[in-house]
Amino acid sequence: MAPDQLTVYSTSWCGYCRILKSSLDREGIEYTEINIEETPGAADFVMSVNGGNRTVPTVHFPNGQALTNPSLSQVKEQLAA
Numbered sequence: 632m633a634p635d636q637l638t639v640y641s642t643s644w645c646g647y648c649r650i651l652k653s654s655l656d657r658e659g660i661e662y663t664e665i666n667i668e669e670t671p672g673a674a675d676f677v678m679s680v681n682g683g684n685r686t687v688p689t690v691h692f693p694n695g696q697a698l699t700n701p702s703l704s705q706v707k708e709q710l711a712a
Contacts, residue, residue: 633695
């Protein structure tokens with residue numbers, strides 16, 4: 632099921648997550664953040680789109696697509712698609 636808004640699955644300690652979220656903030660791109668260590672079921676979704684791995688950041692788009700550790704330009708491209 633696709634989210635209503637761009638969703639970033641992350642952890643509190645992930646440096647790549649911090650970089651992506653600050654890039655999104657700088658660009659004014661709104662998103663919902665879900666910490667996979669604190670939200671029941673979140674890690675299951677992340678593992679389902681990452682071959683069983685709990686890799687973050689995993690970004691889930693309103694069109695149903697998911698990208699793992701995407702660059703800002705990849706996020707923008709997917710949002711425009």
